[in-house]
Amino acid sequence: MAITSIKNLKEFSTNNDRFEGAHTLCPGCAHSMIVRELMNCTDDNLVIAANTGCLEVSTAVYPFTSWDTSWIHIGFENAATAVTGSEAMYRARKKKGTLKDPNAPVKFVAFGGDGSTYDIGFQWLSGAMERGHDFTYICLDNENYANTGGQRSSSTPIGATTSTAQAGSASYGKKEKKKDIVAIMAAHGAPYVAQLAPNKWKSMAKGFQTALETEGPCFINTVSACCTEWRFDPKDTIHITDLATDTLMFPIYEIINGHELNILYRPKNVVPVEEYLNAQGRYKHLFKPENKHVIEKIQSDINEYWDKLQRREEARI
Amino acid sequence: MSKGILAVDNRGKRELGADKLVGWDEVTQGIVLTSFEGDAANIASLKAEERTYSDFNSYTATVASWRVIKPIYNRDICIDCQNCWVWCPDSSIISRDKQMLGIDYDHCKGCQVCVEVCPTNPKSLLMFVEAEEIETALAQWPEKKKN
Numbered sequence: 001m002a003i004t005s006i007k008n009l010k011e012f013s014t015n016n017d018r019f020e021g022a023h024t025l026c027p028g029c030a031h032s033m034i035v036r037e038l039m040n041c042t043d044d045n046l047v048i049a050a051n052t053g054c055l056e057v058s059t060a061v062y063p064f065t066s067w068d069t070s071w072i073h074i075g076f077e078n079a080a081t082a083v084t085g086s087e088a089m090y091r092a093r094k095k096k097g098t099l100k101d102p103n104a105p106v107k108f109v110a111f112g113g114d115g116s117t118y119d120i121g122f123q124w125l126s127g128a129m130e131r132g133h134d135f136t137y138i139c140l141d142n143e144n145y146a147n148t149g150g151q152r153s154s155s156t157p158i159g160a161t162t163s164t165a166q167a168g169s170a171s172y173g174k175k176e177k178k179k180d181i182v183a184i185m186a187a188h189g190a191p192y193v194a195q196l197a198p199n200k201w202k203s204m205a206k207g208f209q210t211a212l213e214t215e216g217p218c219f220i221n222t223v224s225a226c227c228t229e230w231r232f233d234p235k236d237t238i239h240i241t242d243l244a245t246d247t248l249m250f251p252i253y254e255i256i257n258g259h260e261l262n263i264l265y266r267p268k269n270v271v272p273v274e275e276y277l278n279a280q281g282r283y284k285h286l287f288k289p290e291n292k293h294v295i296e297k298i299q300s301d302i303n304e305y306w307d308k309l310q311r312r313e314e315a316r317i
Numbered sequence: 318m319s320k321g322i323l324a325v326d327n328r329g330k331r332e333l334g335a336d337k338l339v340g341w342d343e344v345t346q347g348i349v350l351t352s353f354e355g356d357a358a359n360i361a362s363l364k365a366e367e368r369t370y371s372d373f374n375s376y377t378a379t380v381a382s383w384r385v386i387k388p389i390y391n392r393d394i395c396i397d398c399q400n401c402w403v404w405c406p407d408s409s410i411i412s413r414d415k416q417m418l419g420i421d422y423d424h425c426k427g428c429q430v431c432v433e434v435c436p437t438n439p440k441s442l443l444m445f446v447e448a449e450e451i452e453t454a455l456a457q458w459p460e461k462k463k464n
């Protein structure tokens with residue numbers, strides 16, 4: 001296994017990029033920060049599949065590809081199916097002795113947005129996890145169907161306005177809670193599950209490397225700040241992600257074998273969630289007096305979840 | 318920045334989206350594009366300037382026309398921390414042997430993320446209007462801020 005050194009950024013930067021520029025993701029899009037990091041944290045050959053979404057349409061603009069690896073796209077919902085099918089074939093051919101270079105290290109990775117992961121590709125993902133293939137699934141969680149104009153998904157948090165759950169005089173935006181995909185994936189008994197963020201580049205690279213090295217199905221949810229739909233200035237992608245991790249809106253943690261939970265980042269000063277909400281246009285309406293209760297609800301949900309994570313970490317259950 | 322880093326014959330000639338757009342019904346189903354000419358088995362061990370990119374690789378295309386402002390790099394202040402390298406969403410920070418060398422203006426979209434994450438005082442990267450000359454920009458670089 002050719003793992004790249006992530007001791008410090010200088011060493012990490014000696015890697016040769018395998019995700020090329022002149023893709024058409026928005027300026028400042030976090031999707032590409034996450035994908036670059038995955039591809040830079042290993043030298044192994046990669047077989048990558050992508051669900052439909054911003055990443056896929058922006059990196060395969062005919063007649064161009066931005067991928068310096070094997071890359072496949074079939075449909076919205078089935079990157080997990082495509083990549084685990086490839087993995088099954090690879091194993092079969094290895095057994096039959098029909099591979100050109102049977103010892104070349106290969107890793108199988110699927111990327112999906114939250115729309116395709118939490119909703120439309122959920123059953124395909126669950127099936128691939130249950131069958132136990134040796135692959136890593138990475139969700140680029142920007143909490144909406146960004147590529148089609150910002151519809152709500154089951155990952156959209158309470159209170160965010162989206163094109164299909166709009167805030168206005170009769171509504172404060174989405175009313176339902178964000179689905180806990182990390183817990184659901186851990187409940188599949190997967191050997192490695194984590195939630196990571198690109199502002200914490202080191203824990204993200206380490207988590208990616210662990211997932212790639214771990215035999216069996218691994219799942220990683222990554223926080224992917226979307227300047228276009230979250231409505232902030234593209235230059236602030238890392239700042240907004242800092243607020244996401246420091247308010248504990250997105251806690252950074254891993255779950256090993258379904259029960260060993262480790263918190264990977266404890267903010268020195270936990271920031272009140274208002275600061276995170278106030279920095280994004282999608283939450284602007286929450287600062288009207290009649291919506292104060294929504295902010296209070298978001299904060300109390302965060303506190304409750306953080307408490308639960310700490311208790312799970314201690315109890316190892 | 319040495320020109321050699323960017324020297325690939327087929328690079329930067331085509332603007333993304335400038336060719337006639339291919340209709341969805343004109344694309345052959347199940348198309349395969351190859352990213353490189355010849356064997357790509359050890360591509361991770363080759364630097365960009367050592368690779369033979371095919372015309373299909375977006376590395377050979379440019380999105381420079383997306384920009385209205387651009388980052389300019391000041392080598393004199395840079396501490397080679399590589400923050401800009403790890404967070405540039407467009408693979409446009411050129412680093413070799415732990416050193417930041419400059420910006421790939423064919424792929425940079427001018428998002429300003431690199432400027433925001435640069436920790437030096439004054440910053441080693443600043444945004445200027447697209448037409449600004451690098452020499453004039455460097456000549457008007459701000460002094461160290463005291464707080």
Ligand SMILES: Cc1ncc(C[n+]2csc(CCOP(=O)(O)OP(=O)(O)O)c2C)c(N)n1
Nearest residue numbers: 052053054076113114115116144145146147
């Ligand atoms: C089966 C199917 N349903 C709907 C679509 C239309 N569609 C394409 S991309 C997209 C949104 C993707 O959202 P998400 O998975 O969150 O990725 P993002 O674009 O946000 O990164 C939708 C709805 C489709 N291509 N296929």
Ligand code: SF4
Nearest residue numbers: 026029054146226228
């Ligand atoms: S809409 Fe959001 S996720 Fe899609 S490319 Fe733009 S910033 Fe990235």
Ligand code: SF4
Nearest residue numbers: 405425426428429431
């Ligand atoms: S402005 Fe954006 S795209 Fe250009 S080099 Fe800086 S981070 Fe990269």
Ligand code: SF4
Nearest residue numbers: 395396398399401435
């Ligand atoms: S972030 Fe600033 S100091 Fe660090 S390598 Fe880039 S230009 Fe140099």
Ligand SMILES: [Mg+2]
Nearest residue numbers: 113114144146
């Ligand atoms: Mg999404």
